[in-house]
Amino acid sequence: MNSAVDLASEATDADPAVGLRAVAALRKLLDRLEALQVDNARALGWSWQAIADELHVSKQAVHKKHRERRLFRRGG
């Protein structure tokens, strides 16, 4: 595992390409985790409002982002 010193040097020494790559990868990871958690919450019967509250976004935002994707996941 990286030590705190290693991490700090990598993060601060990194040229923009490295830093931006990290941000992009983090966003990808974030999207996957969000989709996973939203799907799980819906499967457990959570309302869109309750999900939106936990994510600190509007119900409309979370609905718009995930409804279409979920429709597709069900396929058909």
Add this chain to the structure above:
Amino acid sequence: MFERFTPEARRIVTDGVEIAQHLHHDFLGTEHLLIALADTGPNVATRALMACGFDPARAREDLERIVGPVRDDLDQADAAALRSIGVDLDEVRKRTEASFGPGALERRRRWHGRRRMRLCGLPFMPKAKQAIELALREAIRLDQRSIGPEHVLLGLLRLDAMSTQLLHAQRIDPRRLRSEVERGLGDLRRRGA
């Protein structure tokens, strides 16, 4: 089930499977059938789709936009980039899989359902299966012995499915598409008679 399918119509199914696999979907849905259908070469169905302005490349894009880019799984390069800011992707993966099962972090769609008809390892979604059954019914209704792409298209048009959404996305009226197919079939019949 596919005995009466013309080679062209069979190709809709096999191409549809390929399209689904390319999108990392592990089921065959009406969306894949429609895109495959549009690529079967000059016939009544493709002419009708063209007459209505259907663009298969755009349909693929719409599908990808909605389900996310094809190559969206987190790869080695992502793992390295995340490591540089102190995030251990392997650890995140391990923990999500502990809660949600293997492959939880991948974008790949998994279809856990009851036993379904499978083709090339992919299960048919209920509506895709229905579309095939409706294609058969359309052929019977039109008094035709074999099932071609036009019957598959008519079958799809009887459903409210993902294929319908792809058509809507291109502002194509399913009723107009249906009448284009019927017109094409009428032309064929007249020429044949």
